[in-house]
Amino acid sequence: MSRVGLDGQVAVVTGAARGLGELLARKLSARGARVALVGLEPGELERVTARLHTEGGWWHADVTDHTAMAGVAAEVKERFGKVDIVVANAGVATGGLLADSDPDAWRRVIEVNLVGSAITGRAFLPVLTESRGYFLQIASVAAMSAMPLMTAYCASKAGAEAFAHGLRAEVGHQGVGVGVAYLSWTDTDMVRGADQHEVMRDLRRRLPWPGNRTYPLGPAADRLVAGIERRSAHVYGQPWVRALQPLRGVLPAVLGYGAAREMRRFAPRIAALGPDPGTLVGAGGAADDAARAAGAGAGSGAGSGAESEAESEAARRAGV
Numbered sequence: 001m002s003r004v005g006l007d008g009q010v011a012v013v014t015g016a017a018r019g020l021g022e023l024l025a026r027k028l029s030a031r032g033a034r035v036a037l038v039g040l041e042p043g044e045l046e047r048v049t050a051r052l053h054t055e056g057g058w059w060h061a062d063v064t065d066h067t068a069m070a071g072v073a074a075e076v077k078e079r080f081g082k083v084d085i086v087v088a089n090a091g092v093a094t095g096g097l098l099a100d101s102d103p104d105a106w107r108r109v110i111e112v113n114l115v116g117s118a119i120t121g122r123a124f125l126p127v128l129t130e131s132r133g134y135f136l137q138i139a140s141v142a143a144m145s146a147m148p149l150m151t152a153y154c155a156s157k158a159g160a161e162a163f164a165h166g167l168r169a170e171v172g173h174q175g176v177g178v179g180v181a182y183l184s185w186t187d188t189d190m191v192r193g194a195d196q197h198e199v200m201r202d203l204r205r206r207l208p209w210p211g212n213r214t215y216p217l218g219p220a221a222d223r224l225v226a227g228i229e230r231r232s233a234h235v236y237g238q239p240w241v242r243a244l245q246p247l248r249g250v251l252p253a254v255l256g257y258g259a260a261r262e263m264r265r266f267a268p269r270i271a272a273l274g275p276d277p278g279t280l281v282g283a284g285g286a287a288d289d290a291a292r293a294a295g296a297g298a299g300s301g302a303g304s305g306a307e308s309e310a311e312s313e314a315a316r317r318a319g320v
Helices: 018-028 043-050 067-080 104-133 150-176 189-194 198-203 215-228 241-249 251-273 282-294 309-319
Strands: 010-014 034-039 054-058 087-089 134-138 176-184 234-236
Touching: 010 018, 010 067, 010 104, 010 215, 010 251, 018 034, 018 043, 018 087, 018 176, 018 215, 034 043, 034 067, 043 054, 054 067, 054 189, 067 198, 067 215, 087 189, 104 150, 104 282, 150 176, 176 215, 189 198, 198 282, 215 234
Parallel strands: 010 034, 010 087, 034 054, 087 134, 134 176, 176 234
Antiparallel strands: none
16 A cells, blocks of 8 residues: 655644654654644643644544644644644553442543544544544454453554544545554553552463564554555554453453463452552553642643633644
């Protein structure tokens, strides 16, 4: 499939304050795209924007807030004149048994990873239709086969994958491309945060190779950028993940059999951990927890939500 040059294109990346979102933004910029960053950490977003190779800006917004995201879409269009690429990357995770999980944290994973992706798609679809652009949904191998202690994350990524496939069927005739990116365990704050949960870390290490490895972020981001250039329907952060596609029918049964044995082994250690503290994993999860606790997640740099008009104008100018 031929590649589309990114020079002069306008890309939007959610969850761009750190990790995969940050690196994608910088790599897209290095290929000539102008980039709009969206996230919950103004200081980090400003830092990333300063490292871009091309013109960029940042917007403080919660992807689960439709009003805020619609405002961001309008402002990005006004600022850059168009939008060619949207990467729905924002995501959070929590771990532990469903029976012991914090209901609010469990629900928040679904809201950010699935509902937030749909809100992002809805907000930017009009401008993507104008440009006959491309929407990339960041999913996971967790969409292909679920693991214990990850019910919220697996459900959210499976739902996000299905959402993207459905969206592709709706908008393909309008010239809008939709892709799904699948990544295995990749070296991000989220994965490092999950590894602080000792049972999840040890359980993951007992997965069959190559699913038990943590993979470097750079090569995965390069493959995603190449997929964006090709407007691919499926993009794989690690080459071996592609081989899982034809095995999806049997993977749940195979992993379920192995998981039953491992869960019996780990049951005493899981019980010793006590109740779920209700926090999301990693630095990005901590930022999401803090934003919701402060009520800041409802606002955006565009001036909607809880910020005052003066504060919003200052934030917007900082982003520009």
